[in-house]
Amino acid sequence: MRPEALFDYFSDIERLPGIGKRNRQAIEKLAGTRTRDLLFHLPTGLIDRRYRPTVAAATPGSIATLEVTVEEHRPSQNRRAPYRVICRDASGELTLVFFNARGDYLRKQLPEGEVRLISGKVEHYLSQVQMTHPDYIVAPENAAELPAVETIYPLTAGLSGKILRKAILAALESVPDLPEWQEPSVVAREGWMPILDALHAIHEPDGPEDLAPRSKARRRLAADELLASQLALAIVRERTRKKRGRRLQGSRHIRDRILAALPYKLTGDQKTALDEIVGDLESDRAMLRLLQGDVGSGKTVVALLAMAAAVEAGVQCALLAPTEILANQHLETLQPLAEKAGLRIALLTGRSKGKPRQAVLEPLAAGEIDILVGTHALIQGDVAFKDLGFAIIDEQHRFGVQQRLALAGKASAGIDVLGMTATPIPRTLTLTVYGDLDVSRIMEKPPGRLPVDTRVVALDRIADVAAGIQRAVASGARAYWVCPLVEESEKLDIAAAEERYASLKGMFGPRVGLVHGKMKGAEKDEVMARFQRGEISVLVSTTVIEVGVNVPEATIMVIEQAERFGLAQLHQLRGRVGRGSGKSSCILLRANEIGEVARARLKIMRESEDGFLIAEEDLRLRGGGEILGTKQSGLPEFRLVDFAEHADLIELARDDARLIINRDPELKSERGQALRHLLYLFERDEGVRLMQSG
Structure with a gap:
């Protein structure tokens, strides 16, 4: 259950002022539909409206707030010409310029003879001081409506900065403080404020330095997001570690047949990766390994040889792919080699229905299929293996913890699971996304491949x-x-x-x-x-x-x-x-x-053409934000972390997560209870569910 203190954080944004059915969609596309999504939508800059000169002293090109008396409205006779309003203070005259204006609206906003605070960009045109479409027009008694420092947010079509800002400030006022989950000594050393104060500091900054990635508020928020991620990974890892693996020791006879059938020799990287995977299979600890290989580096052949080693030891294997196209392709690549080596291989996808589906399920349960390749269809309830001992999850970041657990649940005894990805991930990010998984990397291209x-x-x-x-x-x-x-x-x-x-x-x-x-x-x-x-x-x-x-x-x-x-x-x-x-x-x-x-x-x-070099450069150029096109690659999105600036916090979060799991694996202590709030707030609560499911 989500802790009660978080109910307001997860409430719908429509309860906030200025948000209705229409602009809710725009905000959903931009940030999300819960109050927490708005709080995590960070500003990218600010406009300082504290510069309040006289009209004559206002610097051209600056953002200024001027106090003037409205003198005269000058509507245009020609529709294309602008509507002008003449204002002045003791030092000189200011012309306000409006295009496509509605005169009745402007007369209401700027009544002749009255004083108004006008804020916007000052321009000089033919020796006149003017302001085109001011940002704010406010009566002196309503001066509080004019922000001294105004945050700028990423926007989308159909949403104004004013409405978004108003909603975010209302969101800040609507949520309670949360218990402190960071290690007290770290909070003291870094001089961090509580998380709610940090959110206030970012959304109501005094100056640009408050928004910088190195500011205390930004570092505090990044540390929280990283700790949530690392702790969830540590819980998953701890649960997996506790499960004993099986000693899967093969006789090499199937692997030798595959190697003999290959039209080329394995590269050095392929051999090393295979040795590491087979070493894990032969040990009695559960495997926690990720095979990273660039596009076309030959991961699939390594995967086949690893599965062959498991089949030699008498168990069945599963290869789980995120899409049908990918599952079909794995089958096409593996089948010719598998058949030459005497391995029985089959395919199961969402499109397998009726008799063709039964034609796979029956021999699978009888142990007559060695390798089953497929999509999410593999983890459905009626899919039963005789003895599943090794599973490979391709593009593993596209599958949640629950799906991985469901696959592991198909094994009657221990199971080894290998993750596989073609998305090159920089080292800092590998830690963030996968915690301390053992990583095997295939960097070399197979022989005969020409550069593109x-x-x-x-x-x-x-x-x-x-x-x-x-x-x-x-x-x-x-x-x-x-x-x-x-x-x-x-x-x-x-x-x-x-x-x-x-x-x-x-x-x-x-x-x-x-x-x-x-x-x-x-x-x-x-x-x-x-x-x-x-x-x-x-x-x-x-x-x-x-x-x-x-x-x-x-x-x-x-x-x-x-x-x-x-x-x-x-x-x-x-x-x-x-x-x-x-x-x-x-x-x-x-x-x-x-x-x-x-x-x-x-x-x-x-x-x-080096995917890993390209990934490092991508990280450097993007800073934080949407790393590696997370939307396309399925990697978890980090909203508060700037990986170039916050790299030191990754190690800090990792070490802390390990310590927490060693001292309080069930998160039952006072700090443990606070950490449950953290996991839920950052939607890493799969970790909590996993604890409860044991």
Whole structure:
């Protein structure tokens, strides 16, 4: 149960002033629908309105608050000309300028002969002092409505800063203090204030220094978010550690057959990773390992050899993938090798129904299937293994603790679980996302892989790019064309993809296909299969092709408006080509004008194919925020941590989490009870549920 002190934090934002049905949707898209979501929506800057000069002394270009008397309204006769209001103080005249103005509204706001406080940007135009569309117009008796320091927040269409600010300040007043969960000695050493005071300091700052990542308030909030994450991971790890593994010692005969059937030798990294995994299988402790390997580094073969080692020891294996496309692809890669080695392998997805489903479930329960590949369908209640001993979870960050537990629950005795990911994660983040899992990394590319020639081309040369693809396709090439990400809106993404599909169809006729996220699984698979068979030469898509699609014959990747994508995502997309023996190229189409960070990002893509280096650079360029495109990669989103600035707090949180679990594994002490509040506040309560389930 969520502690009572948190009820107000999780209450709906519609109870706050100024939020109704209409702007609730905008806020939901931006931050979320609970009061805590607003409190964690941090400002990015501020406007200081404390500068209060006379009209004559106001510096051009500055934000100033001026006290003036309204003299005269000068409506325009021409609709295109602005409406002017003349005001003055003892030092001189100020003209207020309004476009598309409603005169009756302005006369009410600015009655002639009355004094008003006006705040906004001061401009000099033809030796006149003027202000266009002031931010605030306030009567002197209502001066409290004019904020001295005004925070600036990330916004979205249909939401004004004023409404958001008012709601956030009301949210701050509506929630109670919470018990202190940080170690007292750390609080004293760092000079940290309680969490609610820290939130007040950030949302009601005295100056820009209060918003800086190194400020005490920001460090306090980052430390809380990191401790919640590390503690949840430590609980999961502790529960897993307590479960004994099984000694799975194989005779090598199946592995030797697979190695003999491979058309190439394993790389050094593949061998090392395999040795580490097999070492875990052979020990009697439960495995806690993550296999990290860049796109196309050969993780799947290592996974097959590890499963072969487990099958040699007499148990069954499961390979859990997040999507049907990925599960199908794993089957296609593994099946030829598995069959040569005498391994019995089968597939189970949400689409397996009726007789075909029974044809998998019955032999599985009888122990006649060695390896079951599948999606979430694997963890459904009626799926029974005879003796599951080893499970591999691909793109493991996409599965929650509950799903992992459900899979482990299919084992009658101990089970070893290996996580696997193709998302290159910087070292600091690996700690944050996975706690202290043992990590095996495959850095080398398999032999014979040629580098992908990456070029950055301005969007106004799109016709040349299309003509180049036309020539390549005429000689048998296949190409992906990825459409831009539009403002987090799948609807607009699809519109952009459909438009590009229509224009390319004019050039290529029926040899163009389209895939997007709203298509049914069967439709998507059909288009992908036609692309794989070569019936389609150009595949237009939104980013649904990002993970796991394998068409070695495709040698061209075009990414439109590449500056809109995160580095990790660009790298994942580029990894769809260069998988065969042919020379491949990736064309990053960019807008004609782009910012410095986007330019730096595209430069890294041009210069490097090392996913881990790219991930480190991505972290450096983004600072904190939405790391590695968390929305795309499924990694947990950190809202208060800036990884470049708060790296020292990661170690602090890790060490503290270990200490807590050693001293108070059930979180029953006074501090333990406070830590339960922390886990719930940051929605890491899977950890608490796990404790209760034992």
